[in-house]
Amino acid sequence: MSQVRFALCGLCLLCGLVGAGAIDSSAQTSPASATNSCVACHTTQADQRLANPTRLFAGQDVHRDKGFECVDCHGGSPASSDKASAHDASGRIAAMAFRGKPTGQAVIATCARCHSDAELMRSYAPKQRVDQAMEYATSVHGKQLAAGDARVATCASCHGAHGIRLVSDAKSPVFPTNVAGTCATCHADETHMAGYTLADGSALPTHQFNDYRKSVHYNALTKGNDLSAPTCNDCHGNHGAAPPNVGAVANVCGTCHTVFAQKFATSVHQPIFDKGCVECHTNHAVVKPSDQMLSAAPSGVCQPCHNGDDKTDKGAAAAVAMRGGIERLKDEIDRSATLLAGLKNAGIEVTDQQLALREAGSKLTLARTEMHGFDPLRLLPILADGMKIVAAVDRAAQTGRAELSFRRRGLFLSLGAILIFVVALGLKVRQIDRRDHERRSPSATV
Amino acid sequence: MNVIDWVDQRLDLTEVRHFVAEKGVPVHAQKIWYYLGGMTLFLFGVQVFTGILLLLYYRPSAAEAYESVQFIVTQVQFGWLIRNVHSWSANLLIGLAFAHLFSVFFLKSYRKPRELTWVSGMLLLFLMLGFGFSGYLLPWNELSFFATKVGTGIAGAVPLIGHFSLRLLRGGDDVTGATLSRFYGLHVAILPAIATALVALHLLLVQRQGMSVPPGVEKALKPGARLPQMPFFPNYILRDVLAWYVVIAVLAALAAFYPWELGTKADPFAVVPPGIRPEWYFLAMFHTLKLVPSHVLGIEGERLGVVAFAVAALFLVLVPFLDRRASRGESSRLFTVLAAGGLIYLVTFTIIGHYAK
Numbered sequence: 157m158s159q160v161r162f163a164l165c166g167l168c169l170l171c172g173l174v175g176a177g178a179i180d181s182s183a184q185t186s187p188a189s190a191t192n193s194c195v196a197c198h199t200t201q202a203d204q205r206l207a208n209p210t211r212l213f214a215g216q217d218v219h220r221d222k223g224f225e226c227v228d229c230h231g232g233s234p235a236s237s238d239k240a241s242a243h244d245a246s247g248r249i250a251a252m253a254f255r256g257k258p259t260g261q262a263v264i265a266t267c268a269r270c271h272s273d274a275e276l277m278r279s280y281a282p283k284q285r286v287d288q289a290m291e292y293a294t295s296v297h298g299k300q301l302a303a304g305d306a307r308v309a310t311c312a313s314c315h316g317a318h319g320i321r322l323v324s325d326a327k328s329p330v331f332p333t334n335v336a337g338t339c340a341t342c343h344a345d346e347t348h349m350a351g352y353t354l355a356d357g358s359a360l361p362t363h364q365f366n367d368y369r370k371s372v373h374y375n376a377l378t379k380g381n382d383l384s385a386p387t388c389n390d391c392h393g394n395h396g397a398a399p400p401n402v403g404a405v406a407n408v409c410g411t412c413h414t415v416f417a418q419k420f421a422t423s424v425h426q427p428i429f430d431k432g433c434v435e436c437h438t439n440h441a442v443v444k445p446s447d448q449m450l451s452a453a454p455s456g457v458c459q460p461c462h463n464g465d466d467k468t469d470k471g472a473a474a475a476v477a478m479r480g481g482i483e484r485l486k487d488e489i490d491r492s493a494t495l496l497a498g499l500k501n502a503g504i505e506v507t508d509q510q511l512a513l514r515e516a517g518s519k520l521t522l523a524r525t526e527m528h529g530f531d532p533l534r535l536l537p538i539l540a541d542g543m544k545i546v547a548a549v550d551r552a553a554q555t556g557r558a559e560l561s562f563r564r565r566g567l568f569l570s571l572g573a574i575l576i577f578v579v580a581l582g583l584k585v586r587q588i589d590r591r592d593h594e595r596r597s598p599s600a601t602v
Numbered sequence: 603m604n605v606i607d608w609v610d611q612r613l614d615l616t617e618v619r620h621f622v623a624e625k626g627v628p629v630h631a632q633k634i635w636y637y638l639g640g641m642t643l644f645l646f647g648v649q650v651f652t653g654i655l656l657l658l659y660y661r662p663s664a665a666e667a668y669e670s671v672q673f674i675v676t677q678v679q680f681g682w683l684i685r686n687v688h689s690w691s692a693n694l695l696i697g698l699a700f701a702h703l704f705s706v707f708f709l710k711s712y713r714k715p716r717e718l719t720w721v722s723g724m725l726l727l728f729l730m731l732g733f734g735f736s737g738y739l740l741p742w743n744e745l746s747f748f749a750t751k752v753g754t755g756i757a758g759a760v761p762l763i764g765h766f767s768l769r770l771l772r773g774g775d776d777v778t779g780a781t782l783s784r785f786y787g788l789h790v791a792i793l794p795a796i797a798t799a800l801v802a803l804h805l806l807l808v809q810r811q812g813m814s815v816p817p818g819v820e821k822a823l824k825p826g827a828r829l830p831q832m833p834f835f836p837n838y839i840l841r842d843v844l845a846w847y848v849v850i851a852v853l854a855a856l857a858a859f860y861p862w863e864l865g866t867k868a869d870p871f872a873v874v875p876p877g878i879r880p881e882w883y884f885l886a887m888f889h890t891l892k893l894v895p896s897h898v899l900g901i902e903g904e905r906l907g908v909v910a911f912a913v914a915a916l917f918l919v920l921v922p923f924l925d926r927r928a929s930r931g932e933s934s935r936l937f938t939v940l941a942a943g944g945l946i947y948l949v950t951f952t953i954i955g956h957y958a959k
Binding site: 502503505507563564566567570571574575577578581582584585588589592 | 672675676682683686833836837840841843844847848850851854855858859860861862864
């Protein structure tokens with residue numbers, strides 16, 4: 157009889173604990189700690205390694221919010237107040253077997269149990285992908301783990317184990333602004349990374365995080381609050397994290413910089429540049445590009461391959477031609493903008509001209525984009541269009557200057573006329589006063 | 603036969619001739635302040651004249667207001683001059699109105715029998731501020747749009763009728779094209795009608811009662827002696843005209859060298875640009891309200907501030923009836939101190955408000 161009762165109890169517990177079908181809506185509403193011996197016991201532990209998980213899990217945790225409990229990942233019997241039976245690893249019912257703290261592949265398996273189950277995930281987060289474990293297996297981390305390396309990152313290394321937050325939560329370690337810092341926990345740690353090597357056998361560097369923090373991408377992400385700006389996982393992937401292959405770099409950058417990638421794909425450099433965009437822009441420390449980069453002089457990035465002093469170097473000549481055209485248009489736009497600003501300050505309406513000058517600025521941007529095709533001839537019509545706009549603006553500005561000059565001349569003439577009138581009026585007033593005074597004086601003496 | 607004779611034969615101008623011949627202006631050391639009223643009146647005339655010209659091209663709708671002002675300053679012959687003069691003249695007018703107010707306050711010219719002249723003058727000052735507030739929005743540019751939002755928001759803090767006033771001013775819960783239509787109607791029809799009537803009353807009272815002589819000058823006179831008088835026509839009026847010409851010169855110089863910026867068109871969905879502040883004549887009030895704590899003795903700070911300003915305005919209107927000593931011809935130092943305190947407060951807070959971030 158007691159065996160039947162035990163089996164019934166076990167069946168009920170099983171329904172409430174494990175498996176996709178077992179986690180029903182009632183689990184979401186039931187208070188996790190009401191009869192949970194895991195929480196009751198671990199909360200009182202003096203050893204923080206044992207107490208912290210319950211504290212973190214009791215705070216904000218996406219799994220706890222959905223009704224999951226300790227037992228769902230760790231196994232054991234939360235209904236039992238006896239330590240031995242609660243931690244019974246033999247598990248008279250297999251699903252109830254205590255698994256303790258999962259490590260290595262067990263972490264992946266624990267998470268994948270739900271996160272790779274499309275049917276289960278549909279009831280919690282229908283739009284969430286379920287291929288993370290599969291992707292992970294293709295990553296450097298996954299491969300190393302499979303090879304027996306226990307130091308590599310698993311799910312919990314990035315997402316945390318207890319107190320897990322949604323990726324869209326700004327406090328999540330995998331929120332865009334926190335990703336680089338999370339990766340840097342291991343990748344900037346020389347001790348941790350010791351022994352890892354690149355494909356060429358050289359030691360895996362640990363300066364990527366510092367480099368990235370100097371980059372235009374980091375600035376856009378953290379200072380410009382542009383969450384679409386790339387961080388580590390945007391180029392390396394997240395679950396399938398791996399360095400982009402040589403030759404694939406342009407594709408990686410081209411994901412966002414589409415037009416540049418298209419221009420580069422048609423350029424003479426495309427078949428030559430092993431590292432694509434990285435050849436000129438570097439990878440992690442991508443600084444804001446400037447026109448100075450386009451030069452075969454020491455200040456530019458063309459120099460290692462092209463020699464500015466060599467008159468027969470066609471590449472250097474192309475750089476000079478493209479840079480010269482860009483600089484000329486830039487100078488003309490600046491000069492015209494200064495002229496318009498002066499006119500505007502003097503009260504001449506120049507809104508239309510300023511708009512036109514913006515169009516010239518767009519041509520400049522277009523020329524800088526076209527430059528990635530590395531063909532000076534392709535820049536010529538764009539630069540010529542820009543110069544035409546500036547010339548038209550200049551003509552309008554000359555009209556504005558003439559108008560301003562007319563206004564000022566008119567003002568001086570008016571002020572002169574007013575001054576003459578005021579003086580004449582003043583003299584007239586004095587004359588009238590004197591006449592009145594003379595008229596009053598004789599009568600006063602009578 | 604000249605024109606005056608021609609009119610005289612038909613309308614009998616004897617009374618007018620008599621008035622012109624007899625009207626005099628007292629001559630004393632403080633007579634310079636008399637010109638402020640005339641200069642303010644002249645600028646009111648400039649506003650009416652330039653305002654009518656602007657009306658010929660201005661289109662009062664959110665879609666066209668900005669473009670029409672842009673058209674006026676770029677395409678219309680001398681449109682830039684008319685618009686700049688209108689904007690500068692409005693500011694000079696309010697500045698001179700304040701100067702006129704304080705000169706009258708310090709000289710105690712409001713004392714019996716000129717209480718009504720003071721009250722009508724005060725109401726005119728409030729109307730001029732109303733003109734400034736409503737006219738500021740009409741170009742429908744970014745600064746004026748957001749400043750109006752803030753300004754009408756302050757009106758919403760008035761106890762009991764706050765929400766009603768806000769909706770009445772805005773024509774809804776927010777500043778929209780409906781607000782522009784209302785402000786336009788207020789600026790070109792309602793306020794001018796009231797202002798014209800009040801200006802007429804103010805001038806009538808001034809002509810009827812003559813210029814006030816400061817108490818100090820009156821006391822210094824020997825018993826039975828009379829202050830020397832200057833004929834109003836032509837001696838005083840010519841001086842007035844001279845002052846007006848100086849005002850015209852200043853206006854022309856300001857219009858040509860410091861043109862009034864049009865700015866960018868208002869975009870109700872844009873983020874509030876930094877440095878939004880009202881016109882200078884509201885700065886003292888605006889900055890004071892900014893400094894008031896959010897709650898004072900459980901009352902909302904802004905509401906308390908608005909009530910305090912309303913009480914101060916009422917006090918100003920009632921000054922002739924409160925200053926009994928001045929009415930009796932006695933010295934009233936308390937009101938002189940109050941006027942000085944008010945002037946110092948206005949100047950200081952306007953300057954601080956201008957530089958505050």
